[in-house]
Amino acid sequence: MEKTYLKECKLKDGSVVLLRPLVAEDREGLITFFQSLPEELRLYLRHDVTDANIIKSWTENIDYDHIFPILAFAGERIVGDVSLHRIPFGWKRHIGTVRVAVDPDYHDKGLGTLLIHEIVELASEFGLEKLWAELPLEMPAAIAVFRKAGFSSKAVVEGLVKDLHGRNTDVVIMVCDIGTQYDF
Numbered sequence: 001m002e003k004t005y006l007k008e009c010k011l012k013d014g015s016v017v018l019l020r021p022l023v024a025e026d027r028e029g030l031i032t033f034f035q036s037l038p039e040e041l042r043l044y045l046r047h048d049v050t051d052a053n054i055i056k057s058w059t060e061n062i063d064y065d066h067i068f069p070i071l072a073f074a075g076e077r078i079v080g081d082v083s084l085h086r087i088p089f090g091w092k093r094h095i096g097t098v099r100v101a102v103d104p105d106y107h108d109k110g111l112g113t114l115l116i117h118e119i120v121e122l123a124s125e126f127g128l129e130k131l132w133a134e135l136p137l138e139m140p141a142a143i144a145v146f147r148k149a150g151f152s153s154k155a156v157v158e159g160l161v162k163d164l165h166g167r168n169t170d171v172v173i174m175v176c177d178i179g180t181q182y183d184f
């Protein structure tokens, strides 16, 4: 699928982005993308994405069965990144986890929603039954985007995680039932 997946999409403002899976040659572009994200968008990420070695390890160890990353390009520039994370064995083998980030210059143009929709479609092709996302309660835009893409809030865990500065914050667990996505 990774060889054939290539999509051109129009955003709300009429600009065009190209979506395709991450390949090893994207290393420098991905480093630039993550290093240019302002701190407020990096407060709750799971990795220090400003560390070029972390991005290098991602681009050197691509395993689409484990992590399926899709990049959005505006020309040569990476403006969005969404990834589907799967555990191939065990009680969560039917569940995929979604993570997404969009360049602030491209916020509120529908790109975040588009990228999550792509993952919802892929999840169905991969035979997954549910998608899972963990979002900080204090990021209403992120929660709104996942809701628009078919996710609903299932729980709030108070003070579960720490931001970059060590402050505890509440996390919303959101789930999308893949089987029911196309029933209406």
Ligand SMILES: CC(C)(COP(=O)(O)OP(=O)(O)OC[C@H]1O[C@@H](n2cnc3c(N)ncnc32)[C@H](O)[C@@H]1OP(=O)(O)O)[C@@H](O)C(=O)NCCC(=O)NCCS
Binding pocket: 041, 042, 098, 099, 100, 101, 102, 103, 106, 107, 108, 109, 110, 111, 112, 113, 114, 133, 134, 135, 139, 140, 141, 142, 143, 144, 145
């Ligand atoms: C979450 C994120 C991906 C959204 O990207 P985006 O391209 O701006 O998303 P969209 O344009 O599709 O949608 C944004 C929506 O949020 C809404 N929104 C923006 N600020 C908001 C706020 N303060 N409260 C509620 N909704 C808000 C917008 O109105 C828009 O909805 P609309 O299209 O119905 O008007 C982006 O903010 C980001 O990269 N955040 C940092 C990473 C992150 O938090 N990821 C989620 C955890 S995995």
